[in-house]
Amino acid sequence: MALRHAVLAALLDEELSGYQLAKAFSVGVANFWHALPQQLYAELARLERDGLIAGREVVQDTRPNKRLFTVTDAGLAELDAFAAAATKPSFLRDDLAVKVQAADHIDSAVLIGQLAERAEIARAKADLFENLLRTMRGAAEEDDFLRHGTRIGPYLTCLRGLAFERGNHDWCLRTIGILKAREAARVRP
Numbered sequence: 001m002a003l004r005h006a007v008l009a010a011l012l013d014e015e016l017s018g019y020q021l022a023k024a025f026s027v028g029v030a031n032f033w034h035a036l037p038q039q040l041y042a043e044l045a046r047l048e049r050d051g052l053i054a055g056r057e058v059v060q061d062t063r064p065n066k067r068l069f070t071v072t073d074a075g076l077a078e079l080d081a082f083a084a085a086a087t088k089p090s091f092l093r094d095d096l097a098v099k100v101q102a103a104d105h106i107d108s109a110v111l112i113g114q115l116a117e118r119a120e121i122a123r124a125k126a127d128l129f130e131n132l133l134r135t136m137r138g139a140a141e142e143d144d145f146l147r148h149g150t151r152i153g154p155y156l157t158c159l160r161g162l163a164f165e166r167g168n169h170d171w172c173l174r175t176i177g178i179l180k181a182r183e184a185a186r187v188r189p
Helices: 003-010 018-027 037-049 073-084 095-101 108-137 142-148 153-187
Strands: 053-058 066-071
Touching (some): 003 037, 066 073, 095 108, 108 142
Antiparallel strands (some): 053 066
């Protein structure tokens, strides 16, 4: 998958400016694709140049003008081709996991601190996803929304993000518990 596909998918529901797209990435899309704002702006320019999105200038009185972008028919065709292509398995690439791999040879107190910090970040992100999911489904119960909602793709990806962050949180807490128990066992005479 390339950044272009994540941007195209993010633009499916509404016209967005680069700024709005960056906010969407930091909240919802970040659970499956990370991009810096400058990467998003560069990708918007490429997508527009390639005819996969169309941009229009919006004149604003009190702020600088902005460009709003929408997916074109060619962009939809690109997403269709992407969706039809084989999916590669995901993989974990995490510096904290490398540190845990070396847990027997490094300062466990430092590692425990980093795990606790990551657990808190994961909990906060899980809370964010839970709030986003509630906002998306409105007054509807989840099962009803999933059966009858008009656009469930973003909801389903947020569910994946929520499960991922809950998994991160639980793993960090379990790993902290194991490291502390091992440390306590070593201290006993």
